[in-house]
Amino acid sequence: MMRLRRHAHGMRTLFFRTPCRALLAAVLCLAACAAEPAIAPSPADWTQPANLGQGALRALAYHDSGAYLHDLAEVDAEAADWLAVRAPHVSRPALVLDIDETSLSNWAEIKANGFGHFNDGTCDALPRGPCGFDAWARLERAPALPPTLALYRRARQLGIAVFFVTGRHADMTNATAANLRQVGYRDWNGLLLEPQGSHFASAADFKAPTRAAIEKQGYTILASVGDQRSDLDGGHAERGFLLPNPFYFIP
Secondary structure, rough: OEEEOOOOOOEEEEEEOEEEEHHHHHHHHHHHHOOOOOOOOHHHHHHHHOOEEEEEEEEHHHOOOOOOHHHHHHHHHHHHHHHHHHHHHOEEEEEEEOEEEOOOOHHHHHHHHOOOOOOOOOOOOOOOOOOOHHHHHOOOOOOHHHHHHHHHHHHHHOOOEEEEEEEEHHHHHHHHHHHHHHHOOOOOOOOEEEEOOOOOOOOOOHHHHHHHHHOOOOEEEEEEEEHHHHHHOOOOOOEEEOOOOOOOOOO
């Protein structure tokens, strides 16, 4: 039952008996709890970059959906077609391949570290992190990226020399060579790593001169394949093929 109660100052308010009053309070509480707060728009002059957490989720979905491998295979297939066209016209044709996220996949290490990168530390807790890259490389457990392995085999069928040029340091030579052989890369012509203790502002500062040195041996580098633009910058290859890699960046 509802009544009007008159206050001393003459205004009227609604008065409910106790059960109705409790019901109204509950309804008002539910409405307040369910309502989304109004969020003011961000200022137009903000320069905030893309959210890293959301980017990591998108990168994870890209890898796990199969889209990553599909995109990688398309680039490798284009490179293989180019080699088939050009190789018959060159006396000493060559192919240069990067290793990490080009020939071998470090996905287990990347995922364990939540897309972070650490040089030091053990990988004792895999598939959980942390997992230092040096320790990971020495485990010799990185699988081949199948499209690049197919490209490698096609190059060898065409009589093309293959050189691996990587930003890994020289103390990883034996582990890297063993890992490559275990997953099917065999009979290459060169495995070239950065000198121990070296530091380059860009991967191109090591890789471009290394390709130039290969050319000085009389080879014509028909294609250079890598997952970073710095793998390809600096010339000394007829064509560069950039593989997808949203997981990390190397200048």
